[in-house]
Amino acid sequence: MTQCSICGSDLVSYYDQNNSKTVSISGKEHTVCPSCSTKLDSLEKIEEALSRKVAKEETEKIEQDRYQHMVLTTTSAIDGKVITEYKGIVGSQVVAGINVFKDIFAGMRNIVGGRSKQLQESMRKMRSQALLELKEEAFSLNANAVVGIRMDFDEYAEHMLMLTASGTAVKVQ
Ligand SMILES: [Zn+2]
Structure with a gap:
């Protein structure tokens, strides 16, 4: 139409x-x-x-392309690219609730089998959520890559797990 x-x-x-x-x-x-x-x-x-x-x-x-093609890496440099500008540190925190916590205990008691797979899946989801947030923040800073990404899982309160992620937003050419 x-x-x-x-x-x-x-x-x-x-x-x-x-x-x-x-x-x-x-x-x-x-x-x-x-x-x-x-x-x-x-x-x-x-x-x-x-x-x-x-x-x-x-x-x-153009903006959409820039967002989609943003490079996220744990290394401090990107092969074949030159960092031309440092845009600042970006960070995100993802907290997951009680179900994950239950799975951890199940995982500790019985490290093999379905339960630990559930935990791995939850952690994988938390990681991709954290990376997405880094990407969004870097994009708002007009960066096109995030280097030196670090991620740490911590126990947060009694029934929660927290993933802290940070990195440096940069402009590469
Ligand atoms: Zn019209």
Whole structure:
């Protein structure tokens, strides 16, 4: 279904489909719904709005790529890359509740078998959550990598397990 390139609404009705405008911005065709056309009232303003929209989408795509391709490593350097800026230390704490704690005791009594697998799975989830948080914080600092990542599991209160993770957010080239 065709959508308005400005407001994103679906052009469902016969009226919308037949009264929408097609505007070309840097070689790409965009559809503009009748309501947006009326609101913006001139072709110049429509083009301006579309250009802004296109530029915003491109920026978002670049940001998304940067986020997805962020390198996370326990080493202090990245092979083949040069650290150009240090953006600061990033950290996260993930606390898991009573179920994990029960599993630890089960694991201590019976280290082999399903129970310890459950514990490993919980710890794996905690690690990926912690890494995700490091990544988010590094991203907000405009970094594209986190080096020197350290992670420690500690007992936290009586029925909880805490994972502390930290690293240095950097910009690499
Ligand atoms: Zn519209």
